[in-house]
Amino acid sequence: MRTLSEHILDIVQNSVKAKATLIEIIVKEDFKNNLCSLIIKDNGCGMSKEILEQAANPFFTSRTTRKVGLGLSLLKQNAEASGGEFTLESELGVGTKLEATFQMSNMDKPPMGDIWETFYLTLLSYTEGELLYQHSTQKGKFSISSGELKEVLDGVSFQQKEIRDGIIELIKTNLEEIEATK
């Protein structure tokens, strides 16, 4: 994975599969402590202790279509390579919380990438619940959720060109406003 956005696109699907009705993507940029953290939180089915211990192991997966599961292990690898940490907490029936941190100045920190595309593409597929994205920097905070977008659009499809452009522009403009790192 070359960007954090690609990681997010990937990992969020774990939450979708865990039948979460609320998925939160939280990015925090902390220049003072030279730390960028990515949190993905869901209220899905959660994992047992045994599975949780195995989750970041590339040779473990809950799938039956193939024998490897690289999503979490690649993110862990990227976090650790850039002087950060990777933690995973989960409770059966409650949900899962993942946090990956990166040193902002580290050369190995993957760039943010086109997070607006990640949010938009996830929006198209995840219709069962609420998807929330929050980004904070020293300049401010931006958040957007699928629920408020649905309310604004009032039945008009996300796939309409004007709407797609509008949503992407909304996110881009706000990220520029808070001077989010690219």
Place this chain on the structure above:
Amino acid sequence: MRQQNKLKTRIDMAKIKSLADLRKMKEEAQSKIKLRENSDNPEQVVQIKVGMATCGIASGAKETMKYFVEELEQEAIDAVVTQTGCMGYCYAEPTVEVTLPKKEPVVFGDVKKEKAREIIDVYIKRGELIDGIIPMSFKTIDD
């Protein structure tokens, strides 16, 4: 002065910053947007599922999905584009499952932009099969 005002509104409109802006834009565009009755009836529209597990994303499935969304909209083809998991054909990612109305799903492998173009032009528009189909017997992918 009036011209200045005009210019100002144009600039305000150009940048969508808040949900209110988005709502305004939606209302202005609504006349252009045909409300698709078909979207509620998935059997009438082309269904496209892009394999977006780790293997797919690493091979560029995000670009592929974006391409399908943009091109099908551009050509006014009623389609629902969504993500799906790994179909177990990691060697042939990005993989895309295309279901034409009232037809069985077909899975294509190695779908980069060029292949996506061919799928739209030949399979979706004309219904002719093309190279790159992954032969398999299944109904659809649910996971």
